[in-house]
Amino acid sequence: TQLLEQSPQFLSIQEGENLTVYCNSSSVFSSLQWYRQEPGEGPVLLVTVVTGGEVKKLKRLTFQFGDARKDSSLHITAAQPGDTGLYLCAVASGTYKYIFGTGTRLKVLA
Amino acid sequence: ETGVTQTPRHLVMGMTNKKSLKCEQHLGHNAMYWYKQSAKKPLELMFVYNFKEQTENNSVPSRFSPECPNSSHLFLHLHTLQPEDSALYLCASSQDFAGRMYGYTFGSGTRLTVV
Numbered sequence: 001t002q003l004l005e006q007s008p009q010f011l012s013i014q015e016g017e018n019l020t021v022y023c024n025s026s027s028v029f030s031s032l033q034w035y036r037q038e039p040g041e042g043p044v045l046l047v048t049v050v051t052g053g054e055v056k057k058l059k060r061l062t063f064q065f066g067d068a069r070k071d072s073s074l075h076i077t078a079a080q081p082g083d084t085g086l087y088l089c090a091v092a093s094g095t096y097k098y099i100f101g102t103g104t105r106l107k108v109l110a
Numbered sequence: 111e112t113g114v115t116q117t118p119r120h121l122v123m124g125m126t127n128k129k130s131l132k133c134e135q136h137l138g139h140n141a142m143y144w145y146k147q148s149a150k151k152p153l154e155l156m157f158v159y160n161f162k163e164q165t166e167n168n169s170v171p172s173r174f175s176p177e178c179p180n181s182s183h184l185f186l187h188l189h190t191l192q193p194e195d196s197a198l199y200l201c202a203s204s205q206d207f208a209g210r211m212y213g214y215t216f217g218s219g220t221r222l223t224v225v
Contacts, residue, residue: 040218041203042114043153043200048213098209100152107128
């Protein structure tokens with residue numbers, strides 16, 4: 001069974017700080033997605049990465065897919081309270097489904 | 111108008127009740143999914159429908175019964191649930207099957223409490 005481990009599990013930081021969260025597995029994946037889930041809402045897709053070593057930027061968010069396609073990181077520059085939420089990574093498992101990681105719960109304090 | 115609409119947003123039901131969760135999307139997506147999100151556990155896939163046909167039942171207990179009358183609507187019928195079934199139930203749809211290229215569009219979920 002594939003298992004996606006995300007770290008840290010919880011993170012509380014001050015506005016303006018930088019942070020990095022990680023998604024790791026022992027398996028190789030063809031693609032990986034990052035989602036953000038705000039309280040009381042469903043997850044929203046942020047990015048899909050497909051190529052080993054790929055880097056994608058979304059405003060202050062930088063996503064990197066590991067060279068071996070086993071892991072990924074999400075870096076946030078100058079975090080803002082609006083970045084607060086649960087960050088989930090997800091990978092394809094079999095034909096029909098994605099499996100999700102355990103999530104990193106981020107809180108950015110004003 | 112958001113892409114995927116779930117109703118109700120909150121539901122409290124007794125263990126002997128029967129209720130249904132509804133999901134609706136008008137994005138033109140052909141695949142729809144039910145996920146369960148419990149505290150401290152990863153999102154768990156329950157059911158997958160592709161072009162109204164169920165393609166995955168992820169070993170879900172029979173007290174959960176899905177129904178997909180068309181590509182835009184998905185229901186989850188609930189009966190004789192247990193307290194451990196209390197969770198956030200999320201519906202999702204995808205443009206491409208399994209969402210590999212474009213990801214999932216999730217609804218806001220139904221927060222279910224079984225008492």
